[in-house]
Amino acid sequence: MHGAGNDFIVLNGIDQDLSVITKEQWRQLAHRQFGIGADQILLIEKATRSDADFRYRIFNSDGGEVEQCGNGSRCFVRYVLDKKLSSKNPLRVEVAHTVLTLQALPDGQVQVDMGAPIFEHERIPFRAENVASKIEFHETLYALPIGSNPGGHDDWIGVLSMGNPHAIQVVIDVDSAPVAHEGPRIESHPAFPKRVNAGFMQVLNRNAIKLRVYERGAGETLACGTGACAAVVSGIRRGLLDSPVRVQTRGGELSIAWPGVRDGIAQSVIMTGPATTVFEGEFTLP
CATH class of the missing domain: 3.10.310.10 (Diaminopimelate Epimerase; Chain A, domain 1)
Structure with a gap:
């Protein structure tokens, strides 16, 4: 599927x-x-x-x-x-x-209540010690020195969990973003003791983004549902997006809605997208 x-x-x-x-x-x-x-x-x-x-x-x-x-x-x-x-x-x-x-x-789509995003570092998990940070609207961004320029450059990332950890950065053009080079370096950065999914987000307008994700243990995939949720949450917290958001991945489009934080409590993220059966069969493991 x-x-x-x-x-x-x-x-x-x-x-x-x-x-x-x-x-x-x-x-x-x-x-x-x-x-x-x-x-x-x-x-x-x-x-x-x-x-x-x-x-x-x-x-x-x-x-x-x-x-x-x-x-x-x-x-x-x-x-x-x-x-x-x-x-x-x-x-x-x-x-x-x-x-x-x-x-x-x-209509054949499937809607999922993905639960509330997690921002506490211990639960992500994320180690912020000795990592430079700055505030952008309601989001704290962290600088990881993993860039591809000579001597490296800092990638400013938002960090959260959707049940699995994500590091999201904004790029100018997602198609030319250094996903293959920087993705593995972010995934295995020592600030993430259980590794992390690296998201590269291009903001098209306040209700649409393009997204590529280098997933831990799988490499870049054509789409990542939790990555789409994490990117939209981070974009809203940075003041760049308004819910709902269309997320264009290389494999198709997802719709992500997040009402934000109310009375100090993060609300659930709602994801809607396709699910397709390709073939069925049997396989005998040696």
Whole structure:
């Protein structure tokens, strides 16, 4: 399946036991030459908590398990409904740290309540010690010396979590942005003890952006749902955007709405976008 070009292997872990699959086997499944090929693998399981209908886990193409995947959550609900694993709509789905509310819309799009963004450094996690900072409207930006110019330059980034960590910078032209060069350096910067997704955002107008994301453990993908949410939140906090925002990725368009912070409490981010089944089959792991 894919969500705006961000592609997934979706596995039914309810009717078969997939708990014995190793990290190396996850990597083999996701390998585009020697396996099925995918940015991430989604594993559907029975819920472990009473307030959820299902649980799903996410494995990156490098075999590592991660906390959240926005585009994957849309594919998840489309798979569950198409396979008649449930007739509920909306669905409540358990991920690593929270429960998401997912709803299939009549036009084929899927809407996801992604929960509230997280700004506390300990929860992202982000280590701001010895990192220069400045205030821009309501956002604190941090300077990471990872630029590609001789001697390096500071990339001013906004930092937050959408269940997984994101570092977002504004660029003049996203098509020529040094994603392949700077993305891995941001991803593995020591300020992010669990690594980070690096977002490169071009502001088109107050309700539209272009976005590229270098995802930790997967490299650049055609779309990143949590990255789109994080970019819009950061852009609103910087005073550059107004909700809702159309996010143009290389794989398609997402719509992100965020009402901001009310009475000191960050509100939920609502993401709407496509979810498409490409093919089905069986695969035997050696």
